Ligand SMILES: Nc1ncnc2c1ncn2[C@@H]1O[C@H](COP(=O)(O)OP(=O)(O)OP(=O)(O)O)[C@@H](O)[C@H]1O
């Protein structure tokens with residue numbers, strides 16, 4: 001099978017985790033060997049960095065460096081070898097999240113993020129990104145029922161409005177790679193959009 005790198009993006013509470021397992025199952029049923037992973041995280045070191053990023057106070061440059069450090073380890077140890085074996089890598093968040101959260105959300109310099117992106121993964125980009133898009137207020141309502149908020153989830157609605165706008169800018173700049181999923185709809189309707197995005201590529 002050809003290697004595929006699929007990423008899932010969206011503001012916190014958009015519904016990504018709800019659908020990732022079913023996506024992996026569907027891809028496996030069609031013959032793919034699927035590696036399901038997440039960022040920040042996916043290796044022992046990157047999971048430690050995730051704990052720091054989600055729970056320790058730090059300035060935006062430190063935050064950006066830590067997410068890219070975690071990504072570098074994840075790429076070297078997990079993503080690149082899996083793609084080299086011809087597997088499908090399904091990753092909950094990747095570099096679009098850095099441009100959306102650290103760039104648009106925190107206001108960190110997008111030019112510096114682009115340089116870090118170049119150092120960390122050169123020209124490697126996902127083959128497909130599903131962007132779960134919904135209003136920040138709706139995502140907050142969904143999160144409220146879920147769990148103890150981390151550093152990002154504690155942010156005000158305005159932060160998530162900016163993050164959402166950051167994702168829109170990324171989607172507008174890469175319309176062939178990034179597919180918008182209307183995540184405000186019911187779970188069944190969201191799933192139908194995911195299937196349509198995969199089927200349009202014969203995946
Ligand atoms: N389409 C939907 N309609 C209503 N509720 C939903 C929908 N999708 C997910 N939910 C619910 O919203 C909550 C958040 O969903 P989920 O954990 O999948 O989001 P997430 O994008 O993975 O969040 P995070 O990025 O913070 O981990 C869960 O309680 C889930 O059951």
Ligand SMILES: Cc1cn([C@H]2C[C@H](O)[C@@H](COP(=O)(O)O)O2)c(=O)[nH]c1=O
Nearest residue numbers: 012039040067093094097098101102152
């Ligand atoms: C990859 C990445 C993630 N983040 C933020 C976004 C989320 O708030 C958390 C991860 O939590 P999730 O429940 O696993 O979605 O990390 C970020 O700010 N920058 C990044 O590059």
